[in-house]
Amino acid sequence: MKVRITIMPQAAVLDPAGVATAHALEHLGLHGVSSLRIGKLIELDIEGATEEELHQACRDLLSNPVMEDYCLEVIS
Amino acid sequence: MKVRITIMPQAAVLDPAGVATAHALEHLGLHGVSSLRIGKLIELDIEGATEEELHQACRDLLSNPVMEDYCLEVIS
Numbered sequence: 001m002k003v004r005i006t007i008m009p010q011a012a013v014l015d016p017a018g019v020a021t022a023h024a025l026e027h028l029g030l031h032g033v034s035s036l037r038i039g040k041l042i043e044l045d046i047e048g049a050t051e052e053e054l055h056q057a058c059r060d061l062l063s064n065p066v067m068e069d070y071c072l073e074v075i076s
Numbered sequence: 077m078k079v080r081i082t083i084m085p086q087a088a089v090l091d092p093a094g095v096a097t098a099h100a101l102e103h104l105g106l107h108g109v110s111s112l113r114i115g116k117l118i119e120l121d122i123e124g125a126t127e128e129e130l131h132q133a134c135r136d137l138l139s140n141p142v143m144e145d146y147c148l149e150v151i152s
Contacts (some may be wrong), residue, residue, distance in 0.1 A: 025137065041114070042114050
């Protein structure tokens with residue numbers, strides 16, 4: 001199955017890369033940025049795993065639950 | 077407007093972080109991974125910019141067009 005996992009920094013957690021990127025966009029002339037957050041997107045082809053095993057892998061390996069939220073979508 | 081930009085390594089480009097993560101999933105017992113690629117997801121709130129300006133920023137700043145493909149979606 002094809003799986004897409006998005007991992008974003010939690011809203012309460014500072015995202016320094018996002019802040020730096022927002023400033024860089026301002027330097028490019030895009031002044032209206034009110035929020036910019038950078039996360040990870042993992043696209044995965046896997047056979048023989050259950051969705052629950054994948055959620056477990058998201059919690060244990062792919063995301064840091066203290067600072068990040070993840071979302072797992074089975075695409076096909 | 078709210079914009080979501082996904083940036084993925086091109087299919088022909090080696091993704092070492094993806095390979096390492098696939099190996100780590102195997103160590104967790106998930107042996108059926110046939111492909112795993114890691115990209116970036118940028119969520120952005122911006123006012124006063126056109127979609128064309130955002131595409132330009134994607135090409136000039138947010139992605140590396142030599143190695144990455146980006147996809148820009150206006151969410152609202």
